[in-house]
Amino acid sequence: MTYPPQQPGPYGYQQPYPPQQPQAYGQGYGQGHGHGYGCEVCGAQPAAPVTVRAHQGMVVIMRTLTRRGVYCRTCGLAIYRKMTSETLVTGWWGLFSFFVTPFIVLGNVFGARAALNRMPEPYGAQRPPLDPGRRVLRRAPAMLVLTPFALVAAAIPTLFLIGLFAGDGKGEKAAFSVGDCVRNEAEWPEQQLEKVDCGSPLAEYRVLDEPTCGPTDHLLRAEYSMDAPGKPGYCVTPL
Ligand SMILES: [Zn+2]
Known part of the structure; x- marks a missing residue:
């Protein structure tokens, strides 16, 4: 499902998903180096085609928002971080969404983010670039989502150790054998x-x-x- 372009939507993006420019993707972008094509937000180079997705679960319905464009590293990371963080908040709230959301997030991390991190710092911006802000992991949504996992991960060995010592104590005190x-x-x-x-x-x-x-x-x-x-x-x- 793609996002209807006429609505501003909850993401508050400046513009609806920008019109595709397939003719601009033809050459050079595969290597992450712009051959004369700048970031469509700020105009800086190098820029490369990037696809970022967000997901919203709404109990029974859900939608996946896709943003494709040619971005420099700075603007691309800003979009990736914003959409991924928003997915960590809005993504879980549905039966299917709960299972879709991890794939959307991992797709962003290993797709868009990995590609953007391989790109060099942009230069030659003609307009202000987007503000990348904090890393996804340092934003509240990721912390909210990861805290329970961290607690569970910490609790399992703790409970195991408690069980180990409690079991040992009991074993020494009770449980006689023949001849004792x-x-x-x-x-x-x-x-x-x-x-x-x-x-x-x-x-x-x-x-x-x-x-x-x-x-x-x-x-x-x-x-x-x-x-x-x-x-x-x-x-x-x-x-
Ligand atoms: Zn840019």
Whole structure:
């Protein structure tokens, strides 16, 4: 979809999308050097044909705005930065737009921006060039869009580390295995068990490898029996 030229539109461009000048593209522009053709905004050289797109999502409808022209590096970057930043704000608001917008942005970055960055500084302007302003990444829209990604990117390793340490702590405290000696710091049936050396006078019980507990045994709670597969839990027998 192209933008209707008779409307000024939300972009406030000075003029509707300039009429194409296909005859001017014929030679020389491919290398990014103007052979007598200046930037159509300021007249500077070198200038090259550049295509920049913007996207607007409007819940169910959407439109892609295309601006093509012969621009110098300065004016081209100004147009690229403005349209890309606006896309980062207006692009997401629709089912399809949400998926289209990344392609529009990446198309601008790896298309127009890459081509413009390869061009030398312009000279010989006859009219004031457009103001390129700040880089896209240093404008509010990019920051708004990228901040959640940055937070998620920072949160994943943090959560992973927290999980790692929390898991380690639990693993050391609980989960006895067969033959371990333990003592109960609480009164049965309360369980506040600690693993102790079997030769120590503090040892009260030994963890059994039995499917059922005897009359004087106690069944350990699940958190202490994580290594007991296929059983309700370990039994401990008094020493
Ligand atoms: Zn220019």
